[in-house]
Amino acid sequence: MRTFRLTLAACAVALAAPALTAKPVDQVRVGFSTSISGPFAALGAEARDGFNLGIKQLGGKLGGIPVEVFATDEAGNPDTGRQHAERYIKRDRVHFYTGPIGSNVALAVGPALFAAQVFYLSNNAGPSQLAGSQCNRFFFGTAWQNDAYHEAAGKFAAERGFKRVAVLAPNYPAGQDAINGFKRGFGKPVIAETFTKLGQLDYAAELANVRADAPDALYIFLPGGMGINFIKQFVGAGLSKSTQIVGPGFSADEDVIRAVGEPMLGLFNTAHWNHDFANPASQAFVQAFTKEYGRLPSIYAAQAYDVVMMMDAAVRDTKGELDDKDAVRAALKKASFKSVRGDFRFGPNQFPIQDYYLRTIGKDAQGRITNRTMNKVLTAHQDTYAGQCPMK
């Protein structure tokens, strides 16, 4: 009986201990769910390279504590992503989770991670649900909310004085969000709204209609191969003389430029970062990335690199006491690290309040076809869903 009571007491102490005094962890464990195969393979590979560069630069440590990265490939599949997240939680007992490119994966893995009190720093996906009514203390949209690029593009199109504007996107949730985001930023009616089949190959029919409508500008949200198909065919149809293409940064990043080449010249797009940013953190990152991989980094690489730096700062600020979840959250929310995008802060829904820029594609001094930053379009922009988030 006495032994039993002792055991019970010991158990009680053991259970109470973490809450009373959090001790520094001797190892930071990070679950990195990459998307290096499947529909987002090219984007996932960029993110992986940016992430690995960050870890390498920090000497395999976060906040001075050795880090173990558990990396798996969820292939852009929500079910696979959820299984991997369970494994990170139960077997690997990770402190941080990051990696998925697709919003569908982000939404699928969220509930399990939040229930297990694992911080999910989303390097790419920023679905409206997680910014609004389903916002969570354990979710940080470190890059942007999904609509922001489209809103910035809409504002640019209005400011530029485009009168007749047509929009085109695939017929699926992100496509509809993109069109709504653009129209919200544009603020005026558009002349034609076209929804195409997801994964469509040939855009001849849509291009003939564009020729007939003759808009000043055409806003396209066509991720991955669809955008490559469309832009090649658009230029081949000779429409680039009369109609200006505008897109979000995703449709015109370094990966797309490498696949399309010359026809991309002159395209306008919006983003929160570009490799020509002048701040020291960005310059150092671009230089290191170019040296390591022999190509210019895309936004996806920069976003994953930022997540590493954000974790590093949070571990340092909490002195490695990662079991004190409130302290970790407070540290993350300060965004005290040097982001490659420059200064920004998190709103109450833990999504960034930051600037968005106009970029155009041209040739740089070395003759490479690449993005050039033009001007700021949105200043300290907060997403439209923040008001629906109950967190303060």
Added chain:
Amino acid sequence: MTSTLVFEQLLNGLQFGLMLFLIAAGLTLVFGIMDVLNLAHGSLYMVGAYLAATLVAATGSFLAGVVLAVLATGIIGILLEVLLVRRLYKRDHLSQVLATFAVILIADDLVRIIWGPAPIMLAAPAALAGPVELLPGFFYPAYRLLIIAVGLALAIGLYLLVARTRTGMLVRAGSSDREMAAIMGVRVDRLFAVIFVLGAMLAAVAGALLGPLLAVEVGMGENVLILALVVIVIGGIGSIRGAFVGAVLVGVVDTAGRAFLPGLLGTFLNTAAAAQLGPALAAIAIYVVMAAVLFFRPQGLFPARA
């Protein structure tokens, strides 16, 4: 809606159909004559596009690059036939689907290892990069005209090959009754190898020619494979003529659906409903055609076997 727009959309439909024909022709021959459902046909199309992109860049000539890519894909076709497909002739369709599906997965990952996960560039030759004026005020992309020309030339060539030559006679014999042809002394194994390689090279032509219009990326073969299967189901399995008619039908129906359905619905529905319904209906139009063909003519429009 002007008549030039309708004409342009018909031309677009024809061009899309001819591109599908190049892929479906090989698939229908292999399926109809050898009775092998070769899902890896799309992978040959992908490999053709990747090789063309690499070889066009290496040789600096679009024509040389495409020709070399088609020949190289033919060699890959021989290897695939000898090493794998030959062993599948006597097996049931399930084994064939399993084995050729495995080839898709292996091919995708091999391409990813060799060329990386990001799509690669294959530009149209500079002379054909822009539009040409067909009629006063009517512009059409020059490169699409090239695809129409090549597609028609290959269709005529295939027709002559099948209808007028000795090889074609053997193909037709094998297509209508394989066992009887073998009993009559046709070297069926050699015939099969020739057909398989021909199909691989046609797929490579399609991949190489479409590279400047479409993204050259991992998984590009799977997207067209589904459309090619629709084409051969509509046209009748094993029939070149069926593949041609089916491909042009699918091309025109799909293009017309996307171009005109949303507008047409707008005339008798309110705009919001039309915007919702139009793209959805256009996306399923070709499958509706396929279902109708299956219902009224389960053998397809031009069945090879009587």
